[in-house]
Amino acid sequence: MSSDAVAPLPSSPVALPRTAVPIGVGDPVEQARAELKAALAAIEQKANVPRRVGRAVDDGITKARDFQCRNPAAAAVAVIVGAVAVGAAVWGFVRLYTR
Template identity: 75%
Template sequence: MSSDAPVPLPQTAVVLPRTAVPLGITDPVEQARAELKAALAAIEVKANVPRRVSRKVDDTVAQVRKFQRSNPALTAVAVVVGAAAVGAAVWGLVRLYTR
C-alpha cells in the first residue's frame, strides 16, 4: 500500500488508480477487501502531509529553476528585492522589540 508503483497488468486491462475499486467483483469478501484497500490508500494519500508538501516544494523548485534559466536578470532582481524585504522585516521587528 505504501508503494506508488503500478501493478503490472495485461495489455487489455485498464490501469486503475490505487484509490479506485475495480468493477466486476462478485464475491462480497473480495469486494469488501477491495473497498478497504481503496479507502486506506485514499486516507494515505490525503493524510500524508509531508509527502504532499515535498511534492509541492519540488514542483515549485522546478518552476523557479526554469524561470531562472529563461530570465537570469529578473531572477537576480527578485533575489535582491526578497533579501531587502526580509531585511526590512527583521529590522522592523527588532525596532519594535527594542522600543
C-alpha cells in the same frame, strides 16, 4: 506504499490508481476488501502532509529553475527584492522589540 499505482489486473490493460476500486469483482468479500483498501489508500494520501508538502516544494523548485533559465535577469531581481524584504522585516521586528 512506495508507488501511487498498483500493478494492473490480468484482465485490465491499464494500471489503476491506488485509490480506485476495480470494476468486475464478483465476490462481495473481495469487493469489500478492494473498497477498504482503496479507502485506506485515499486516507493515507490525503493525510500524509509531509509527502504533500515535499511534492509542493519540488514543484516550486522546478518552476523557479525554469523561470531562472527563461529569464535570468528577472530571477536575480526577484532574489534581491526577496532579500531586501526579509532584511526589512527583521529590522522592523528588532526595532519593535527594542522599544
